[in-house]
Amino acid sequence: MFKVGLFGKKKTKEEIALERSEEKKKKQLEEVTKLRRIEVPKTREVGLRMRPASYTKFLTEIKKEPITKYEKACALAEKILPIGVSENMEKKWTKHLRTAFINATPKGGIALTLLTGIFLTLIFILSVIVGAGSAFGLFYLFFALIAIWYVYSYPGNRSKIMDVKMSSSTVLAVLYMVIYMRTSPNLEGAIRFASENLKGPLAWDLKKLLWDMEVGSYKSADEAISYYVEKWKDKNREFSESLHLLRSTAVEPARREDIFNETVKVILNGTRERTRHYAAGMRMPMMLVHAMGILLPVMGLVMFPVVLIFMADAVKPYFIVFGYNVALPVTLYFFMSHIVSTKPVTFSQPDISMAKNTPPIGKFRISGRDIPIWPIAIIFGLPLLGFGLLGLSSLDVFTSVNYSIAIIAGLAISIIVFGYLDSFQKIKIRNDIERIEDEFSVALFQLGNQISGGTPIELAIDKAADNLKEMKISDLFRITSMNMKKFNYTFEQALFDKDIGAIWYYPSNLIQSIMKAVVESSRKSLTSAATSMVIISRYLKDVHDVKEEINEMLGETISSMKFLAMFLAPLVAGVTVTMAVIIMQILTSLGATLGSLFTEGSSNAAQGLLLTPWAMSGAPPISPAEFQLVVGIYMLQVAFLLTIFLNKIQYGEDAIGERYLLTYTILFALIIYIASWFTVYTMFGGPISGLLTMGVS
Template sequence: MARRSEDRVPKAYAEAYSSLIAEEKKPVFEEDNWYYRIARKLGKAESPMPFKDLKLKQAIDFLGWDLSAEQVSNTTTLFFAASFIPCVFIALLLIFFSGLPYYALMYVLPMLLLGPIALTYYVQRYPIFHADSIKMRSVLEVPEIVNYMVISMKLSPNLERAIDFASEHGRGKIASELKELSWNLKMGIYSSAEEALDKLAYKWGQYSDEFKHALMLIRSSVIEVDEAKRHAILDKAIYDVLEGIKDDMDKYAMKMRQPSIYLYYVGVLLPLMLIIMLPIGSIMANLPFAQLWVLVLIYNILVPLGAFVFARQILSRRPPVYEAPHIPDDHPELPKKAHIKIGNTNIPVILLAVFAMLATAYLFIYVFEPFLNPNPAITRPWDKEAIASYIPFFTMAGYVMSAVIFVSVYLYGSTYPKKKLQDKIMRMEADFQDSIYILASRLGENRPIEEAVEYTANFLTDSPLSRTYRITAENIKNLGMTIEAAFFDPAYGSLRHVPSKIIKNTVRVVIDSLSLGVQQGARVLLSLSIQLRDAKKVKEKVRAVLEEITAMMRSIAYLIAPLVLGITSALQKVIVGALLSLGGSEFIGAGPSAGIPVGFINPQALASMPDAMTFLIIITIYVLEITVLLLYFITKINEGDNPLALKMSIAKTVPIAMTLFFFAAWFASTMAA
């Protein structure tokens, strides 16, 4: 756009335009992107090299990145080299120093190439993935943008003013493009607002046909002289967009169902089945999969990493229907950072975490171990076989559980005050939809704004929002503030400690509309109430569709997977013991004619298998990883990008899952013995 402006307007204006677009109008999520920062340093932006992938070129143009094909190619090459060279180094170490047989290297070395290949593909296609993600987020911002334009058009049928109003109060890429359109109109690059909207409509039409149709309706409403018919056209624009978005949400949610089931099969169910089969089968087939480093590589690195990458890919398709309020650390209702308030005392969370850790370690090591798993060297010193096979199960479990409890208590203690405040703000947002309807009804009766605000505060006595409205009314009455200062004054404003974008943005829209009169403000409030109601319906619809998946995942995370893996870890000891006892026989079977030669069991492979304690540690780490991964996936599905909800979920669920795992393993080993 900057090059086009230089051809059609004087140079000074073009420079001013370019500077403004670069410094103010370009969205933060584009300039601060890691890929864009790296690619800008690799090659020339004016390189003559053409783009071979048209889809990649379209994605880069959509993002507004000033990148050449050379820079994109160099970025891909850089990441391939950065990942391939370490793999070559590891391969050389394995070949010359590991002592692995040739057949084992044939399995291991190709696996090392999977990492560089996957990373290279991801980096090469990243602009497309990123553009698709922004398109999806932007499409979900369409109702808000259209509603702001409709509000402005109902107040004053002027397209330029509607563009300015929507760009000022909207968010995301569409809002930034509206700002650019507004500037281009002022610079004379477009002859009219109609021309500018036509360009925007056809650009976004391939991603949201409803948005294109809504812009055309808004554009056509200008030529309608009858006010009632004009309002009907504008209302239809909003209705069509909302219906289209609801259909899109259904499609997005349904697209996530099947991949989520695949994540369960590949990330949880298949490893559960293979945890015993893989070592036993590798012993029979003389393969290296029973060795310690292979089991660690598969179960503690590759499976969790692959499941995490797959989960991230699924979550990238999740519609961002709601953004949870961000709670700052310095909020006056919070205790000191990393402290929890008990009574009137702020206690450091780290002290509670250390106390809980020591108590857990004492319980497992000095209570459970001697009573539930006594050392046979003390209780049965004559039983040499029992002494040889004894493992200090609860001592190992005590170390793990004490670490888990430490992290969980620290996460819970440092997160709980912020999560409690966040829940309060979210309740305020839920009540806000009703409150603005009440406020609109009072303003519609031509009541003064302070009286309408005070009435709303008295009506919502059970809501935390009541105090906000009451402070607003007092600021207007007692301090003589304007309505804007009553809400937003940095020292006394009622919203100064309410970190909600929804509430603040809506109030700013209302304040702008009140400058045109109380009746106009009442109309805007009614429109915003409908918008918030529809946004809530979309959020509930997506959650309802995905509830079945998340319910299944939740039960797996803290119940099924820990129990099954605990039992499996105990069975491994029994099966390996049976194989070791059979390893000394010449044949396995009922008789010489029906037997299976012992050659099927490789004594060296049996010897290389990890012992029961080591195998238990491997499974313990896997249970921790897969539980956290499933909680991450469930929380992201239900809550979106809400780190407080994720921390609370981990703090509450992981200790339960690990406790079930250890007691299932102990119970199964006791029964097997």
């Protein structure tokens, strides 16, 4: 196995490559080994076909396990409750299930929804019979409706996620197809090349298309591709048009070069245009999230103590818990999910699966071992949680609220530790891959330009490496040059040798795939390879420019979201909880003082004055510390939801970026929240408490 020199701390890639080349030389002295040739597109292949083994691999990719829990549940539900389904419903469900790669039938999915509803209804009836109470009934009904809706909409939601993931790879797919067809003008082969070099759902979709061609599901390859073009017309018009243009190269070979350029322009311009419209339409949703989801609900909490005074019998404390820690976050989540679902696809993030020694999601690596993160995150948060719980019952309001803030800090630290440990190793690898992919277009242009000028390939590689010496990608050429000189390797062998090939130091699927195509071009002639390099570098530059334009378009939205999540939401929450605590102190102290002025016989007059018994006793239904817990948890929920929302707008489905962003968002939100509590309470709470004490005495 190869270790990735790109991310090493002690040795450079050149030093590691030199060591490996020495080892290689020793092996060559001992025996003559046959160099393995990598599989690259062959110009001779006109009708590329997938074998059954390829389809088996395809099935393995889309099913890491034999069957999911949802699929098992659908199969069982269909046996228990065999029902008929209308034709329209069956078409709709079949489309969702196929897109989501779910091995279930529409009858099974609908039967599972009905059985879920029946089961939850029976539990609700049972709770009413045993007298569980209205509070339990309210909570239960809310969660039951969400559960039923979740089961019913699972295939549809899953298919939307798959569509987004597939669409995020369409630009790269078109790029791969164009690169392939420049060497072998065969669309079926181009689709296969793209499917082999892409990762995720779009690769599965393309492999399924190729398999359908193999088994004769369509009369011809052209019919299959025509169906595929039609399938994508409503999902991603630019991708559909690009495929249609590539089809036309078969009937217009004279315009092939122009068609390739036009194809790349169509997919990039379409992506740019859709993002521009989306960014312009984000202003109103952002205002709604800002006002209705955060500012107004949090500021409304200031009025809660006053509401308790006059409506204590109608408004119970659990209403605020349910409303702010359950109903509002769930509503906010669904609203944000809807906004994200309308986002046009842009680009997928670099794939780090090829980088060696990279821990999986949910783990981090120490001394070669993958360590689960969640136990460590819990251990870091437990001390503060325990400390806060011990002092929560303190009689002093300021002290008890501080202890309750320690509980919020414990929860936040657990989230921060989890996010940091799950991202700090992976994000560095991802950023390095992203950087070398951005540099790759310049590197290709430099090398192609040198070769097209008549420079021998060995000298061209050296000159390109010197011109790019400030970039990480320059080592790709240095190692290639060393292999060619030391072992008298060809350009292909120097890049792709199984032991010391320069390409293996760069765990980027994009770079490896493009270099395969360049190597194939070099088999025709070096001039052909140079032309391919220059043209591909132009394509990559266009892709990079569109990425930058999209980031600029979404910049205002992203900045607003970051400001809201990291600063404004926790600041408003901190100020609000402080003012609410002060109001509760005033009302409690005032009620207790007035209550002591009335004799036992005239207590009805006191109750008539303040309308609630708790005001006279000085013990509100919800203590300031408990009130702070509700607001603090809501603040964490809002920061968490905004982080997920922000990450999906900026990067799409990216678990690494999500955890990395979550770490710093929660950290800053916690600091602002605690600072605003102490600052505002020091300015107003202390003096007011002193005045209340003087008044009572």
